[in-house]
Amino acid sequence: MPDTYMVPEVLAAIGRECSRSTSFPISTSDIRKWALAVYWPETPPQAFIDAEYAPEDFDPFAWGPAKYESLLPEDDGSVIYRHGINQKALGIPEWEFMVGVNGGMDCKYGVRMHAGDVITDVKSVGQWSERQGKTGLMLMTRVVSVWTNQRGEEVKRTINTGISY
Amino acid sequence: MTSVGDSIHPYVVTTTVENWNRFAAINDEFIPHSMDDQAAISEGFPSAFGMGNIQWAYLHNMLRTFAGVNGTIMKLEIQFRRPNTKGQTLTAQGKITAVTDGVISLDIWTQDQEGNQLAHGSAVVRPSTWVPA
Amino acid sequence: MTVNVGDVIPTFVRETGFANWNRYAAVNDEFVPIHMDDAAGEAAGNGGAFGMGNLQWAYLHNMLRAFVGENGEILGMEVQFRSPNVKGQTLTAHGVVTGIEGDVISLEIWTDTQDGLKLAPGSATVRMGK
Numbered sequence: 320m321p322d323t324y325m326v327p328e329v330l331a332a333i334g335r336e337c338s339r340s341t342s343f344p345i346s347t348s349d350i351r352k353w354a355l356a357v358y359w360p361e362t363p364p365q366a367f368i369d370a371e372y373a374p375e376d377f378d379p380f381a382w383g384p385a386k387y388e389s390l391l392p393e394d395d396g397s398v399i400y401r402h403g404i405n406q407k408a409l410g411i412p413e414w415e416f417m418v419g420v421n422g423g424m425d426c427k428y429g430v431r432m433h434a435g436d437v438i439t440d441v442k443s444v445g446q447w448s449e450r451q452g453k454t455g456l457m458l459m460t461r462v463v464s465v466w467t468n469q470r471g472e473e474v475k476r477t478i479n480t481g482i483s484y
Numbered sequence: 485m486t487s488v489g490d491s492i493h494p495y496v497v498t499t500t501v502e503n504w505n506r507f508a509a510i511n512d513e514f515i516p517h518s519m520d521d522q523a524a525i526s527e528g529f530p531s532a533f534g535m536g537n538i539q540w541a542y543l544h545n546m547l548r549t550f551a552g553v554n555g556t557i558m559k560l561e562i563q564f565r566r567p568n569t570k571g572q573t574l575t576a577q578g579k580i581t582a583v584t585d586g587v588i589s590l591d592i593w594t595q596d597q598e599g600n601q602l603a604h605g606s607a608v609v610r611p612s613t614w615v616p617a
Numbered sequence: 618m619t620v621n622v623g624d625v626i627p628t629f630v631r632e633t634g635f636a637n638w639n640r641y642a643a644v645n646d647e648f649v650p651i652h653m654d655d656a657a658g659e660a661a662g663n664g665g666a667f668g669m670g671n672l673q674w675a676y677l678h679n680m681l682r683a684f685v686g687e688n689g690e691i692l693g694m695e696v697q698f699r700s701p702n703v704k705g706q707t708l709t710a711h712g713v714v715t716g717i718e719g720d721v722i723s724l725e726i727w728t729d730t731q732d733g734l735k736l737a738p739g740s741a742t743v744r745m746g747k
Contacts, residue, residue, distance in 0.1 A: 356644040357675040358679060364687075374678060381644060381645045418662075501654050505639045514639055519636070520655075
């Protein structure tokens, strides 16, 4: 384990755009099934049964994108990074971690998602941080994910924090 | 591979809760004893075990490969005899029992890695590229 | 409906276990061993399988959505996942109004267990439906 994860390669990566994913068109069935799962065992609100719009937490990339491209010259895009970023292609040292967990999310919502919408997700590197934990030095990786719809309207902007130790 | 007594290409899969949960997802079949070791143990089984419907699906996968893209699975019946518990390597197998005018009858079954039959039955298919033996 | 700072909003409550988690894995393609298998969760040091942070995130949305009403909006939300949501816990999503600016309401939000253990604290901003 290094003394610090805040090495020049890590700091230089902040702000770099890593990937662009395009979803399949959202279907009414996608919306309905998502709502059924997150409200189970209760019946979801009728608006979701009718698929008037999608729950804010709905993810149209859940079962894979229609199109995926890496925006990093060092990455051929053959591996799809759904939640994270290709740290190797960013030149981040390949530290060996025992565990990776979801540390939290911070999300600002724009327009709602509806059936028929095609969502584009551009992921970039957010701020990094480190903290001493019970099992040693932990690395906090923040990935910024900006979703827009087919009209270019912003659907949401999320910062996801991954914790590795 | 179209003579009586021939074995057809098996379909092999190591089965865990991951397979079963994915199947539950598409079939809305979230049964405690297929998801949770504790639930299955309380029912007298050694671990969580898979749904019969997914063995049924694996047998179809095997027959579909045998019959070819334009082939037809005409009939299938099986009986479930033993539970498909967590971590078993399940093999779907078939042996030809009759060949009549392009229609092939088979003895079909699934078994674990120790050769114990889990499900047994029969099927009738019409392969797309049947050539008389 | 009049909303005041300090108001406690209606909670969203679920007893959590494989039935919830596997349904969520089904829609989110999140079939991760630590969320499906006690043996895998135990090997990861959590005493058994535990639920996805994303599902707590969804439950907090469900609570806020019921609060803002049909035409309301969830404008933003942030949470930190501090403790695992293990099998059999009764998880409650809570919210308390902390600020009102025009038609935008800020809330402190969190999930906790039946023993009051806070799992995921955070905050949210919403706009009430007309």
